[in-house]
Amino acid sequence: MTTVPAPTDARPRGAARVGALPAGSLAQLLHLGREMGALDLAGGVPGTPRPPRAVLDAAAEQLLRGDNQYEDTSGNLLLREQIAGTLPGRPDPRTEVTITTGASEALSVAMLATIDPGDEVVLLEPFYENFLAALALAGGVPRYVGLRAPDWRWDPQELEAAFGPRTRAVVVNSPANPTGRTLTRPELEELAALCEKWNVTLISDEVYAPFVYDGRRHVSAADIPALRDRSIVIGSLSKAYALSGWRIGHTRAHPRITERLRAVHLATSFSASGPLQRAVAASGVLQDVSWRPAAELARMRDRMVALFTAAGLPCRAPEGGCYVMADIRGITDEDCETFVRRLATRRRVLVVPGRCFFRDHTADSGHVRIAFNKSTDVLQEAERRLADGL
Known part of the structure:
Protein backbone atom coordinates (compact mmCIF):
# COMPACT_ATOMS: atom_id res chain seq x y z
CA MET A 1 0.00 0.00 0.00
CA THR A 2 1.31 3.41 -0.96
CA THR A 3 1.50 5.88 1.88
CA VAL A 4 0.55 9.43 0.99
CA PRO A 5 2.64 11.91 2.97
CA ALA A 6 0.69 14.34 5.08
CA PRO A 7 0.86 17.94 3.91
CA THR A 8 3.07 20.20 5.98
CA ASP A 9 0.06 22.45 6.64
CA ALA A 10 -2.99 20.29 7.34
CA ARG A 11 -5.43 23.18 7.48
CA PRO A 12 -8.05 23.31 4.70
CA ARG A 13 -7.18 25.76 1.95
CA GLY A 14 -9.43 28.83 1.74
CA ALA A 15 -10.78 30.56 -1.34
CA ALA A 16 -8.41 33.06 -2.95
CA ARG A 17 -11.23 35.59 -3.28
CA VAL A 18 -11.23 36.05 0.49
CA GLY A 19 -7.70 37.41 0.32
CA ALA A 20 -8.85 40.00 -2.21
CA LEU A 21 -11.46 41.43 0.16
CA PRO A 22 -10.70 44.81 1.76
CA ALA A 23 -9.63 44.64 5.37
CA GLY A 24 -12.83 46.11 6.84
CA SER A 25 -10.94 49.12 8.16
CA LEU A 26 -14.06 51.03 9.17
CA ALA A 27 -15.44 48.15 11.25
CA GLN A 28 -12.09 47.84 13.03
CA LEU A 29 -12.01 51.58 13.67
CA LEU A 30 -15.50 51.59 15.16
CA HIS A 31 -14.52 48.75 17.49
CA LEU A 32 -11.47 50.73 18.59
CA GLY A 33 -13.61 53.82 19.15
CA ARG A 34 -16.00 51.89 21.40
CA GLU A 35 -13.08 50.60 23.45
CA MET A 36 -11.80 54.17 23.90
CA GLY A 37 -15.21 55.60 24.76
CA ALA A 38 -14.96 57.95 21.77
CA LEU A 39 -17.98 59.80 20.42
CA ASP A 40 -18.93 58.18 17.11
CA LEU A 41 -18.82 60.65 14.22
CA ALA A 42 -17.36 57.88 12.05
CA GLY A 43 -20.16 55.42 11.27
CA GLY A 44 -23.27 56.43 9.37
CA VAL A 45 -25.74 54.71 11.71
CA PRO A 46 -28.64 57.19 11.76
CA GLY A 47 -29.36 59.32 14.78
CA THR A 48 -31.28 61.66 12.48
CA PRO A 49 -33.92 61.12 11.26
CA ARG A 50 -35.65 58.92 13.79
CA PRO A 51 -37.66 55.99 12.39
CA PRO A 52 -41.33 56.86 11.72
CA ASP A 288 -46.32 59.87 3.40
CA VAL A 289 -45.48 63.06 1.50
CA SER A 290 -44.77 64.87 4.78
CA TRP A 291 -41.73 62.66 5.42
CA ARG A 292 -38.93 64.94 4.22
CA PRO A 293 -35.83 64.40 6.37
CA ALA A 294 -33.50 66.36 4.05
CA ALA A 295 -34.27 69.71 5.71
CA GLU A 296 -33.33 68.38 9.14
CA LEU A 297 -30.20 66.71 7.77
CA ALA A 298 -29.18 69.97 6.10
CA ARG A 299 -29.31 71.69 9.47
CA MET A 300 -27.19 68.93 10.98
CA ARG A 301 -24.74 69.27 8.08
CA ASP A 302 -24.40 73.01 8.58
CA ARG A 303 -23.93 72.58 12.30
CA MET A 304 -21.21 69.94 11.84
CA VAL A 305 -19.38 72.00 9.22
CA ALA A 306 -19.50 75.04 11.53
CA LEU A 307 -18.24 72.94 14.46
CA PHE A 308 -15.16 71.59 12.70
CA THR A 309 -14.42 74.89 10.98
CA ALA A 310 -14.48 76.68 14.33
CA ALA A 311 -12.24 73.96 15.79
CA GLY A 312 -9.64 74.67 13.09
CA LEU A 313 -10.61 72.28 10.30
CA PRO A 314 -12.37 74.11 7.45
CA CYS A 315 -14.44 71.68 5.41
CA ARG A 316 -16.60 71.87 2.31
CA ALA A 317 -20.37 71.47 2.80
CA PRO A 318 -21.46 68.34 0.89
CA GLU A 319 -24.16 68.54 -1.78
CA GLY A 320 -25.92 65.44 -0.48
CA GLY A 321 -25.64 62.33 1.68
CA CYS A 322 -24.64 62.37 5.34
CA TYR A 323 -20.86 62.76 5.35
CA VAL A 324 -18.33 65.59 5.26
CA MET A 325 -14.99 64.85 3.60
CA ALA A 326 -12.56 67.27 5.24
CA ASP A 327 -9.02 68.15 4.20
CA ILE A 328 -6.66 68.15 7.19
CA ARG A 329 -3.47 69.21 5.42
CA GLY A 330 -3.90 72.89 6.27
CA ILE A 331 -3.66 72.27 10.01
CA THR A 332 -1.34 69.28 10.50
CA ASP A 333 1.62 67.45 9.01
CA GLU A 334 0.31 64.16 10.39
CA ASP A 335 -1.05 61.50 8.09
CA CYS A 336 -4.82 61.08 8.30
CA GLU A 337 -4.72 57.91 10.44
CA THR A 338 -2.37 59.45 13.01
CA PHE A 339 -4.60 62.52 13.13
CA VAL A 340 -7.69 60.37 13.72
CA ARG A 341 -6.05 58.42 16.54
CA ARG A 342 -4.85 61.62 18.20
CA LEU A 343 -8.31 63.15 17.97
CA ALA A 344 -9.85 60.02 19.48
CA THR A 345 -7.28 59.97 22.29
CA ARG A 346 -7.22 63.67 23.16
CA ARG A 347 -10.83 64.68 22.51
CA ARG A 348 -12.55 61.27 22.48
CA VAL A 349 -14.13 62.06 19.11
CA LEU A 350 -13.92 59.45 16.35
CA VAL A 351 -13.85 60.24 12.62
CA VAL A 352 -12.62 58.09 9.71
CA PRO A 353 -9.20 58.34 8.03
CA GLY A 354 -9.76 59.15 4.38
CA ARG A 355 -7.38 56.38 3.32
CA CYS A 356 -10.19 53.89 4.07
CA PHE A 357 -11.86 55.04 0.85
CA PHE A 358 -8.85 54.68 -1.43
CA ARG A 359 -7.28 51.59 -2.95
CA ASP A 360 -3.96 52.04 -1.12
CA HIS A 361 -4.52 52.11 2.63
CA THR A 362 -0.83 52.74 3.23
CA ALA A 363 -0.88 56.07 1.40
CA ASP A 364 -2.06 59.25 3.08
CA SER A 365 -5.20 60.80 1.64
CA GLY A 366 -4.92 63.99 3.68
CA HIS A 367 -8.64 63.75 4.45
CA VAL A 368 -11.02 62.50 7.11
CA ARG A 369 -14.70 61.61 6.83
CA ILE A 370 -17.19 62.94 9.37
CA ALA A 371 -20.78 61.63 9.68
CA PHE A 372 -23.41 64.24 10.48
CA ASN A 373 -26.61 62.15 10.52
CA LYS A 374 -26.43 62.10 14.30
CA SER A 375 -28.81 62.98 17.09
CA THR A 376 -28.90 66.46 18.59
CA ASP A 377 -27.45 65.05 21.82
CA VAL A 378 -24.44 63.63 19.95
CA LEU A 379 -23.81 66.92 18.18
CA GLN A 380 -24.05 68.83 21.46
CA GLU A 381 -21.55 66.47 23.05
CA ALA A 382 -19.22 66.85 20.05
CA GLU A 383 -19.40 70.62 20.44
CA ARG A 384 -18.49 70.28 24.11
CA ARG A 385 -15.55 67.97 23.47
CA LEU A 386 -14.16 70.13 20.65
CA ALA A 387 -14.70 73.48 22.37
CA ASP A 388 -10.94 73.87 22.81
CA GLY A 389 -10.09 72.82 19.25
CA LEU A 390 -8.89 69.61 17.66
Whole structure:
Protein backbone atom coordinates (compact mmCIF):
# COMPACT_ATOMS: atom_id res chain seq x y z
CA MET A 1 0.00 0.00 0.00
CA THR A 2 1.31 3.41 -0.96
CA THR A 3 1.50 5.88 1.88
CA VAL A 4 0.55 9.43 0.99
CA PRO A 5 2.64 11.91 2.97
CA ALA A 6 0.69 14.34 5.08
CA PRO A 7 0.86 17.94 3.91
CA THR A 8 3.07 20.20 5.98
CA ASP A 9 0.06 22.45 6.64
CA ALA A 10 -2.99 20.29 7.34
CA ARG A 11 -5.43 23.18 7.48
CA PRO A 12 -8.05 23.31 4.70
CA ARG A 13 -7.18 25.76 1.95
CA GLY A 14 -9.43 28.83 1.74
CA ALA A 15 -10.78 30.56 -1.34
CA ALA A 16 -8.41 33.06 -2.95
CA ARG A 17 -11.23 35.59 -3.28
CA VAL A 18 -11.23 36.05 0.49
CA GLY A 19 -7.70 37.41 0.32
CA ALA A 20 -8.85 40.00 -2.21
CA LEU A 21 -11.46 41.43 0.16
CA PRO A 22 -10.70 44.81 1.76
CA ALA A 23 -9.63 44.64 5.37
CA GLY A 24 -12.83 46.11 6.84
CA SER A 25 -10.94 49.12 8.16
CA LEU A 26 -14.06 51.03 9.17
CA ALA A 27 -15.44 48.15 11.25
CA GLN A 28 -12.09 47.84 13.03
CA LEU A 29 -12.01 51.58 13.67
CA LEU A 30 -15.50 51.59 15.16
CA HIS A 31 -14.52 48.75 17.49
CA LEU A 32 -11.47 50.73 18.59
CA GLY A 33 -13.61 53.82 19.15
CA ARG A 34 -16.00 51.89 21.40
CA GLU A 35 -13.08 50.60 23.45
CA MET A 36 -11.80 54.17 23.90
CA GLY A 37 -15.21 55.60 24.76
CA ALA A 38 -14.96 57.95 21.77
CA LEU A 39 -17.98 59.80 20.42
CA ASP A 40 -18.93 58.18 17.11
CA LEU A 41 -18.82 60.65 14.22
CA ALA A 42 -17.36 57.88 12.05
CA GLY A 43 -20.16 55.42 11.27
CA GLY A 44 -23.27 56.43 9.37
CA VAL A 45 -25.74 54.71 11.71
CA PRO A 46 -28.64 57.19 11.76
CA GLY A 47 -29.36 59.32 14.78
CA THR A 48 -31.28 61.66 12.48
CA PRO A 49 -33.92 61.12 11.26
CA ARG A 50 -35.65 58.92 13.79
CA PRO A 51 -37.66 55.99 12.39
CA PRO A 52 -41.33 56.86 11.72
CA ARG A 53 -43.48 55.69 14.63
CA ALA A 54 -46.04 54.23 12.23
CA VAL A 55 -43.57 51.69 10.84
CA LEU A 56 -42.41 50.65 14.33
CA ASP A 57 -46.01 50.08 15.44
CA ALA A 58 -46.72 48.09 12.27
CA ALA A 59 -43.68 45.89 12.88
CA ALA A 60 -44.72 45.16 16.45
CA GLU A 61 -48.20 44.21 15.26
CA GLN A 62 -46.84 41.92 12.53
CA LEU A 63 -44.52 40.12 14.93
CA LEU A 64 -46.95 39.79 17.84
CA ARG A 65 -49.67 38.27 15.71
CA GLY A 66 -47.26 35.58 14.53
CA ASP A 67 -46.60 36.82 11.01
CA ASN A 68 -42.98 35.67 11.03
CA GLN A 69 -42.45 33.58 7.91
CA TYR A 70 -40.92 33.93 4.45
CA GLU A 71 -41.99 36.47 1.88
CA ASP A 72 -42.06 36.23 -1.91
CA THR A 73 -38.39 35.96 -2.94
CA SER A 74 -38.76 39.02 -5.19
CA GLY A 75 -40.21 40.98 -2.28
CA ASN A 76 -43.62 41.78 -0.87
CA LEU A 77 -45.67 42.95 -3.84
CA LEU A 78 -47.38 45.82 -2.00
CA LEU A 79 -43.99 47.07 -0.84
CA ARG A 80 -42.61 46.81 -4.37
CA GLU A 81 -45.58 48.80 -5.62
CA GLN A 82 -44.98 51.50 -3.02
CA ILE A 83 -41.25 51.68 -3.77
CA ALA A 84 -41.97 51.89 -7.50
CA GLY A 85 -44.20 54.87 -6.77
CA THR A 86 -41.22 56.74 -5.33
CA LEU A 87 -38.90 56.08 -8.31
CA PRO A 88 -38.57 58.07 -11.54
CA GLY A 89 -40.53 56.72 -14.47
CA ARG A 90 -42.70 54.54 -12.21
CA PRO A 91 -41.07 51.16 -13.01
CA ASP A 92 -43.20 48.01 -13.14
CA PRO A 93 -43.07 46.59 -9.59
CA ARG A 94 -43.69 43.05 -10.86
CA THR A 95 -40.83 42.92 -13.36
CA GLU A 96 -38.40 45.74 -12.51
CA VAL A 97 -38.24 46.07 -8.69
CA THR A 98 -36.71 43.49 -6.32
CA ILE A 99 -36.41 43.64 -2.52
CA THR A 100 -32.99 42.61 -1.21
CA THR A 101 -31.37 42.06 2.17
CA GLY A 102 -30.14 45.62 2.40
CA ALA A 103 -28.25 47.62 -0.21
CA SER A 104 -25.11 45.58 0.50
CA GLU A 105 -26.73 42.42 -0.82
CA ALA A 106 -28.15 44.39 -3.74
CA LEU A 107 -24.63 45.51 -4.63
CA SER A 108 -23.21 41.98 -4.47
CA VAL A 109 -26.15 40.60 -6.44
CA ALA A 110 -25.65 43.29 -9.09
CA MET A 111 -21.95 42.42 -9.43
CA LEU A 112 -22.51 38.65 -9.51
CA ALA A 113 -25.29 39.00 -12.09
CA THR A 114 -23.25 41.30 -14.33
CA ILE A 115 -19.60 40.27 -14.40
CA ASP A 116 -17.54 37.11 -14.75
CA PRO A 117 -14.10 36.58 -13.20
CA GLY A 118 -11.57 38.70 -15.05
CA ASP A 119 -14.07 41.26 -16.30
CA GLU A 120 -13.16 44.88 -15.64
CA VAL A 121 -15.26 47.30 -13.58
CA VAL A 122 -14.72 51.05 -13.45
CA LEU A 123 -14.66 52.47 -9.90
CA LEU A 124 -14.57 56.16 -9.00
CA GLU A 125 -12.03 56.85 -6.24
CA PRO A 126 -12.58 57.59 -3.34
CA PHE A 127 -15.26 54.92 -3.02
CA TYR A 128 -17.39 53.14 -0.44
CA GLU A 129 -15.37 50.13 0.75
CA ASN A 130 -18.14 47.63 0.00
CA PHE A 131 -17.85 48.39 -3.72
CA LEU A 132 -14.41 46.82 -3.72
CA ALA A 133 -15.62 43.91 -1.58
CA ALA A 134 -18.50 43.07 -3.93
CA LEU A 135 -16.16 43.32 -6.90
CA ALA A 136 -13.65 40.97 -5.26
CA LEU A 137 -16.33 38.36 -4.51
CA ALA A 138 -17.38 38.40 -8.16
CA GLY A 139 -13.79 38.08 -9.34
CA GLY A 140 -13.76 41.39 -11.19
CA VAL A 141 -10.77 43.58 -11.93
CA PRO A 142 -11.06 47.24 -10.83
CA ARG A 143 -10.13 50.12 -13.12
CA TYR A 144 -9.83 53.23 -10.98
CA VAL A 145 -10.71 56.78 -11.97
CA GLY A 146 -9.56 59.38 -9.46
CA LEU A 147 -11.85 62.20 -8.41
CA ARG A 148 -10.15 65.50 -7.74
CA ALA A 149 -10.69 67.41 -4.50
CA PRO A 150 -12.16 69.72 -3.41
CA ASP A 151 -15.19 69.29 -5.71
CA TRP A 152 -14.52 65.59 -6.42
CA ARG A 153 -14.96 65.57 -10.19
CA TRP A 154 -13.34 63.28 -12.75
CA ASP A 155 -11.14 64.19 -15.66
CA PRO A 156 -13.11 63.28 -18.82
CA GLN A 157 -10.04 61.90 -20.57
CA GLU A 158 -9.14 59.68 -17.61
CA LEU A 159 -12.71 58.43 -17.42
CA GLU A 160 -12.78 57.56 -21.11
CA ALA A 161 -9.41 55.82 -20.89
CA ALA A 162 -10.71 53.50 -18.14
CA PHE A 163 -13.23 51.87 -20.50
CA GLY A 164 -12.25 49.15 -22.93
CA PRO A 165 -13.29 45.83 -24.48
CA ARG A 166 -13.07 43.99 -21.12
CA THR A 167 -15.22 46.56 -19.26
CA ARG A 168 -18.55 45.11 -18.14
CA ALA A 169 -19.72 47.59 -15.51
CA VAL A 170 -19.13 50.99 -13.95
CA VAL A 171 -20.16 51.74 -10.36
CA VAL A 172 -21.35 55.20 -9.28
CA ASN A 173 -22.72 56.52 -6.01
CA SER A 174 -24.85 59.68 -5.89
CA PRO A 175 -25.07 61.31 -3.42
CA ALA A 176 -21.66 59.86 -2.71
CA ASN A 177 -20.13 58.21 0.30
CA PRO A 178 -17.66 59.58 1.38
CA THR A 179 -17.54 62.86 -0.59
CA GLY A 180 -21.15 64.06 -0.59
CA ARG A 181 -21.01 64.79 -4.33
CA THR A 182 -24.19 64.51 -6.38
CA LEU A 183 -23.86 63.59 -10.05
CA THR A 184 -25.37 66.04 -12.53
CA ARG A 185 -27.39 65.15 -15.60
CA PRO A 186 -24.48 66.07 -17.95
CA GLU A 187 -22.15 63.80 -15.97
CA LEU A 188 -24.60 60.89 -16.17
CA GLU A 189 -25.04 61.54 -19.88
CA GLU A 190 -21.25 61.41 -20.27
CA LEU A 191 -21.28 58.02 -18.56
CA ALA A 192 -24.22 56.92 -20.70
CA ALA A 193 -22.29 57.60 -23.90
CA LEU A 194 -19.37 55.47 -22.68
CA CYS A 195 -21.70 52.70 -21.53
CA GLU A 196 -23.35 52.63 -24.94
CA LYS A 197 -20.02 52.66 -26.78
CA TRP A 198 -18.63 49.70 -24.83
CA ASN A 199 -21.93 47.92 -24.04
CA VAL A 200 -21.47 48.38 -20.29
CA THR A 201 -23.92 48.14 -17.38
CA LEU A 202 -24.04 51.06 -14.96
CA ILE A 203 -24.55 50.10 -11.29
CA SER A 204 -25.86 53.17 -9.47
CA ASP A 205 -25.91 53.22 -5.67
CA GLU A 206 -28.58 55.82 -4.79
CA VAL A 207 -29.25 54.98 -1.16
CA TYR A 208 -28.77 58.64 -0.16
CA ALA A 209 -31.15 59.95 -2.84
CA PRO A 210 -33.56 61.50 -0.27
CA PHE A 211 -30.72 63.63 1.11
CA VAL A 212 -29.85 66.41 -1.33
CA TYR A 213 -29.43 69.99 -0.19
CA ASP A 214 -29.49 73.67 -1.13
CA GLY A 215 -32.30 73.38 -3.66
CA ARG A 216 -30.73 70.56 -5.68
CA ARG A 217 -32.74 67.72 -7.19
CA HIS A 218 -31.48 64.16 -7.17
CA VAL A 219 -30.85 62.90 -10.70
CA SER A 220 -31.15 59.13 -10.96
CA ALA A 221 -29.45 56.99 -13.57
CA ALA A 222 -32.98 55.95 -14.50
CA ASP A 223 -33.72 59.59 -15.42
CA ILE A 224 -31.29 59.27 -18.35
CA PRO A 225 -33.03 57.58 -21.32
CA ALA A 226 -29.81 55.97 -22.57
CA LEU A 227 -29.20 54.42 -19.14
CA ARG A 228 -32.69 53.31 -18.23
CA ASP A 229 -32.36 49.87 -19.85
CA ARG A 230 -28.68 49.33 -19.03
CA SER A 231 -28.55 50.37 -15.39
CA ILE A 232 -29.12 48.73 -12.02
CA VAL A 233 -30.28 51.32 -9.49
CA ILE A 234 -29.82 50.40 -5.82
CA GLY A 235 -31.86 51.93 -2.99
CA SER A 236 -32.46 51.26 0.69
CA LEU A 237 -34.59 52.17 3.68
CA SER A 238 -31.54 52.12 5.99
CA LYS A 239 -30.66 55.82 5.99
CA ALA A 240 -33.81 57.39 4.52
CA TYR A 241 -36.06 55.90 7.23
CA ALA A 242 -33.38 55.14 9.86
CA LEU A 243 -34.03 51.39 9.63
CA SER A 244 -30.49 50.17 8.98
CA GLY A 245 -30.93 47.08 11.16
CA TRP A 246 -33.97 45.93 9.18
CA ARG A 247 -31.82 45.27 6.08
CA ILE A 248 -34.37 46.24 3.44
CA GLY A 249 -32.83 47.31 0.16
CA HIS A 250 -34.06 47.19 -3.40
CA THR A 251 -32.97 47.16 -7.02
CA ARG A 252 -34.60 48.71 -10.06
CA ALA A 253 -33.62 47.38 -13.49
CA HIS A 254 -34.97 46.44 -16.92
CA PRO A 255 -36.97 43.15 -16.79
CA ARG A 256 -34.22 41.28 -18.64
CA ILE A 257 -31.63 42.40 -16.08
CA THR A 258 -34.07 41.86 -13.20
CA GLU A 259 -34.42 38.19 -14.13
CA ARG A 260 -30.68 37.73 -13.60
CA LEU A 261 -30.70 39.74 -10.37
CA ARG A 262 -33.53 37.65 -8.96
CA ALA A 263 -31.78 34.41 -9.87
CA VAL A 264 -28.69 35.44 -7.89
CA HIS A 265 -30.79 36.84 -5.04
CA LEU A 266 -32.68 33.53 -4.81
CA ALA A 267 -29.39 31.63 -4.61
CA THR A 268 -27.92 33.87 -1.90
CA SER A 269 -30.33 35.25 0.69
CA PHE A 270 -33.59 33.85 -0.78
CA SER A 271 -35.63 36.77 0.60
CA ALA A 272 -35.36 39.77 2.86
CA SER A 273 -37.16 39.76 6.21
CA GLY A 274 -40.81 38.93 5.52
CA PRO A 275 -42.51 40.46 8.54
CA LEU A 276 -40.52 43.69 8.29
CA GLN A 277 -41.29 44.07 4.59
CA ARG A 278 -44.97 43.62 5.33
CA ALA A 279 -44.75 46.09 8.21
CA VAL A 280 -43.30 48.81 5.99
CA ALA A 281 -46.00 48.23 3.40
CA ALA A 282 -48.80 48.22 5.99
CA SER A 283 -47.54 51.41 7.65
CA GLY A 284 -47.81 53.46 4.48
CA VAL A 285 -44.68 55.48 5.35
CA LEU A 286 -43.41 55.38 1.77
CA GLN A 287 -46.55 57.22 0.69
CA ASP A 288 -46.32 59.87 3.40
CA VAL A 289 -45.48 63.06 1.50
CA SER A 290 -44.77 64.87 4.78
CA TRP A 291 -41.73 62.66 5.42
CA ARG A 292 -38.93 64.94 4.22
CA PRO A 293 -35.83 64.40 6.37
CA ALA A 294 -33.50 66.36 4.05
CA ALA A 295 -34.27 69.71 5.71
CA GLU A 296 -33.33 68.38 9.14
CA LEU A 297 -30.20 66.71 7.77
CA ALA A 298 -29.18 69.97 6.10
CA ARG A 299 -29.31 71.69 9.47
CA MET A 300 -27.19 68.93 10.98
CA ARG A 301 -24.74 69.27 8.08
CA ASP A 302 -24.40 73.01 8.58
CA ARG A 303 -23.93 72.58 12.30
CA MET A 304 -21.21 69.94 11.84
CA VAL A 305 -19.38 72.00 9.22
CA ALA A 306 -19.50 75.04 11.53
CA LEU A 307 -18.24 72.94 14.46
CA PHE A 308 -15.16 71.59 12.70
CA THR A 309 -14.42 74.89 10.98
CA ALA A 310 -14.48 76.68 14.33
CA ALA A 311 -12.24 73.96 15.79
CA GLY A 312 -9.64 74.67 13.09
CA LEU A 313 -10.61 72.28 10.30
CA PRO A 314 -12.37 74.11 7.45
CA CYS A 315 -14.44 71.68 5.41
CA ARG A 316 -16.60 71.87 2.31
CA ALA A 317 -20.37 71.47 2.80
CA PRO A 318 -21.46 68.34 0.89
CA GLU A 319 -24.16 68.54 -1.78
CA GLY A 320 -25.92 65.44 -0.48
CA GLY A 321 -25.64 62.33 1.68
CA CYS A 322 -24.64 62.37 5.34
CA TYR A 323 -20.86 62.76 5.35
CA VAL A 324 -18.33 65.59 5.26
CA MET A 325 -14.99 64.85 3.60
CA ALA A 326 -12.56 67.27 5.24
CA ASP A 327 -9.02 68.15 4.20
CA ILE A 328 -6.66 68.15 7.19
CA ARG A 329 -3.47 69.21 5.42
CA GLY A 330 -3.90 72.89 6.27
CA ILE A 331 -3.66 72.27 10.01
CA THR A 332 -1.34 69.28 10.50
CA ASP A 333 1.62 67.45 9.01
CA GLU A 334 0.31 64.16 10.39
CA ASP A 335 -1.05 61.50 8.09
CA CYS A 336 -4.82 61.08 8.30
CA GLU A 337 -4.72 57.91 10.44
CA THR A 338 -2.37 59.45 13.01
CA PHE A 339 -4.60 62.52 13.13
CA VAL A 340 -7.69 60.37 13.72
CA ARG A 341 -6.05 58.42 16.54
CA ARG A 342 -4.85 61.62 18.20
CA LEU A 343 -8.31 63.15 17.97
CA ALA A 344 -9.85 60.02 19.48
CA THR A 345 -7.28 59.97 22.29
CA ARG A 346 -7.22 63.67 23.16
CA ARG A 347 -10.83 64.68 22.51
CA ARG A 348 -12.55 61.27 22.48
CA VAL A 349 -14.13 62.06 19.11
CA LEU A 350 -13.92 59.45 16.35
CA VAL A 351 -13.85 60.24 12.62
CA VAL A 352 -12.62 58.09 9.71
CA PRO A 353 -9.20 58.34 8.03
CA GLY A 354 -9.76 59.15 4.38
CA ARG A 355 -7.38 56.38 3.32
CA CYS A 356 -10.19 53.89 4.07
CA PHE A 357 -11.86 55.04 0.85
CA PHE A 358 -8.85 54.68 -1.43
CA ARG A 359 -7.28 51.59 -2.95
CA ASP A 360 -3.96 52.04 -1.12
CA HIS A 361 -4.52 52.11 2.63
CA THR A 362 -0.83 52.74 3.23
CA ALA A 363 -0.88 56.07 1.40
CA ASP A 364 -2.06 59.25 3.08
CA SER A 365 -5.20 60.80 1.64
CA GLY A 366 -4.92 63.99 3.68
CA HIS A 367 -8.64 63.75 4.45
CA VAL A 368 -11.02 62.50 7.11
CA ARG A 369 -14.70 61.61 6.83
CA ILE A 370 -17.19 62.94 9.37
CA ALA A 371 -20.78 61.63 9.68
CA PHE A 372 -23.41 64.24 10.48
CA ASN A 373 -26.61 62.15 10.52
CA LYS A 374 -26.43 62.10 14.30
CA SER A 375 -28.81 62.98 17.09
CA THR A 376 -28.90 66.46 18.59
CA ASP A 377 -27.45 65.05 21.82
CA VAL A 378 -24.44 63.63 19.95
CA LEU A 379 -23.81 66.92 18.18
CA GLN A 380 -24.05 68.83 21.46
CA GLU A 381 -21.55 66.47 23.05
CA ALA A 382 -19.22 66.85 20.05
CA GLU A 383 -19.40 70.62 20.44
CA ARG A 384 -18.49 70.28 24.11
CA ARG A 385 -15.55 67.97 23.47
CA LEU A 386 -14.16 70.13 20.65
CA ALA A 387 -14.70 73.48 22.37
CA ASP A 388 -10.94 73.87 22.81
CA GLY A 389 -10.09 72.82 19.25
CA LEU A 390 -8.89 69.61 17.66
